[in-house]
Structure formats: C-alpha cells, structure tokens
Amino acid sequence: MAIAIGQPGRRQSEGRVGVIRHDAVGRIRGKRSIEVAMSGRRRHERFAPAQPWDGALRVLRDVIVQEDPGGGLVTIGQAPGVIGEQMTLDVSGAGHVVTLKVRVQESRPVILDGNVRHRVRLEVLERSRRLEATGETLVVAG
Amino acid sequence: MVIDDVLAADDCVGVITREVRVRLVNISSSGCLIESSTRLEPGTAGDLRIRVGSDIYADDVRVARVQQVQGAGSTWHVGTEFLWTTQPGTRSLRRVVARLRQVLAQQAVDIEFSSRPM
Numbered sequence: 483m484a485i486a487i488g489q490p491g492r493r494q495s496e497g498r499v500g501v502i503r504h505d506a507v508g509r510i511r512g513k514r515s516i517e518v519a520m521s522g523r524r525r526h527e528r529f530a531p532a533q534p535w536d537g538a539l540r541v542l543r544d545v546i547v548q549e550d551p552g553g554g555l556v557t558i559g560q561a562p563g564v565i566g567e568q569m570t571l572d573v574s575g576a577g578h579v580v581t582l583k584v585r586v587q588e589s590r591p592v593i594l595d596g597n598v599r600h601r602v603r604l605e606v607l608e609r610s611r612r613l614e615a616t617g618e619t620l621v622v623a624g
Numbered sequence: 625m626v627i628d629d630v631l632a633a634d635d636c637v638g639v640i641t642r643e644v645r646v647r648l649v650n651i652s653s654s655g656c657l658i659e660s661s662t663r664l665e666p667g668t669a670g671d672l673r674i675r676v677g678s679d680i681y682a683d684d685v686r687v688a689r690v691q692q693v694q695g696a697g698s699t700w701h702v703g704t705e706f707l708w709t710t711q712p713g714t715r716s717l718r719r720v721v722a723r724l725r726q727v728l729a730q731q732a733v734d735i736e737f738s739s740r741p742m
Contacts, residue, residue, distance in 0.1 A: 526652035529724045534647035534659065537674035539685070541664070547631060547638035555627075557640060570641040575633030582627075609627070
C-alpha cells in the first residue's frame with residue numbers, strides 16, 4: 483500500500499508512504515525491508531515512506547572553549563570531532579552570544595580530572611554576534 | 625564585544641551543534657527509525673528535522689538504540705523516541721503520524737464504499 487500525504491497537487495513521489503505490517507513478536511513481514519527483527523516492544527503502527535525522507539538530527543553538547551594560541555579555538559568536551567566536519571559553536575556570556583561556523587582541524591583525547599575528554603581544535607569560518615534574549619531577570623539573594 | 629570578552633565572562637557557556645544527515649526509514653506515534661552514516665550513542669538527545677515534500681517537520685528525540693546495517697558499510701539504523709517536552713505543533717513529526725493514520729482510515733472507508741454493490 484502506498485498513500486500520499488501533504489497538500490493536493492504535489493508530485494506523488496514526494497510524500498508516498500507504505501505501511502509495514504508486523505506480527506505479534508515484531509517481525510516485519512515486508513518483502514524488501516532490510517530491517518532486522520527487534521524484541522517485540524513495538525506497540526504502535528509504523529509508516530514507511532516509499533522513498534526515504536531526508537533530514538538532519540541536530541545534537542547539542544556543552545564544551546569548554548579556549549582560544550588557541552596558534553589562531554582559531556579549542557573545545558574540550560565529551561565527544562570527539564571528525565576532521566573536516568563543519569559545526570556551529572555558540573559561545574554565550576556577559577549578555578552576548580557569539581555564533582561561529584567552525585571546521586574541525588584536529589581531535590585528540592585528553593585526561594581531565596581523571597576522565598577522558600576530547601580536545602578539538604577548530605578553524606573559524608564565519609562569526610556573528612547578537613545580544614542574548616532577556617526573558618527573565620536573575621535575582622541573586624543576599 | 626569580541627570573543628575574548630565573552631570567553632572571559634563568568635557566565636560563559638559554550639555549545640557545539642553537530643548536524644548529522646539522516647534518512648527517515650519509518651515513523652510511528654512513539655518515534656522514528658532513521659538511517660545514518662554516523663553512529664550515534666544511545667541516550668543522545670537532539671532535534672530531528674525531516675523534509676516531507678517542501679515542508680520541514682521537526683521534533684525533539686532521544687536515541688533509544690543503534691544497530692549497524694549488515695552488508696551496508698558504515699550505515700546505522702538509529703531508533704529514536706519522541707520527547708514529549710512540548711505540545712506537538714503543526715510542523716511536529718508527531719502530527720505527521722496522526723495525519724497518516726487518518727489518510728489510511730479514509731482510504732479504508734473509500735474502499736469499503738466503492739466495493740459495496742449498488
């Protein structure tokens with residue numbers, strides 16, 4: 483079965499989906515599926531596009547940011563970098579946010595307080611700055 | 625104000641955003657199965673944005689499980705679950721599922737009526 487979702491008049495290929503039927507233990511009965519059987523925890527009906535829909539998963543991680551004496555920036559965080567990968571680095575402080583498009587130049591593990599962290603050297607490609615949104619007033623007691 | 629001043633601030637926070645290209649394999653009301661050439665760690669939370677035609681639908685998700693696709697090189701199937709931290713808006717992936725279910729139900733009604741003898 484293939485059905486179209488979206489607004490009328492769209493090309494059929496843009497939003498076509500099929501329904502994967504699966505039995506009580508979660509085994510998929512579709513003919514061309516390369517998905518393996520899972521543990522049967524699934525309770526909800528699943529819909530599979532006839533042509534996969536593309537997208538992106540944006541993952542945010544907090545990092546320590548330092549200036550690199552050789553130019554660029556260095557971050558220390560829990561995840562390693564992939565050399566050549568482009569990412570966005572937001573540095574907030576003193577009411578400002580600096581947004582930088584960066585590219586990973588080097589990534590190596592370091593020990594910090596007994597834990598493995600990753601020191602990633604970044605080349606800055608673009609930078610922009612804005613005032614931080616002030617939705618709340620910080621009240622310091624005492 | 626330059627980056628030095630921001631870095632020197634006592635409330636300085638750095639956040640790195642990584643964008644991982646994915647393809648949606650299937651979707652249900654509880655989550656999505658996505659395919660990626662990047663391995664994501666279970667427990668990772670992120671903002672999933674999927675293009676459907678000319679529209680982009682998004683939701684916050686958490687990676688529940690990761691499994692390498694056999695015989696497909698460095699390809700991973702990533703099971704994600706929706707995080708119910710916000711109301712599902714009009715561009716929520718959770719609303720896509722509701723629409724799909726309704727379309728299927730309507731199709732079933734159409735088939736039922738078209739197959740009845742006149």
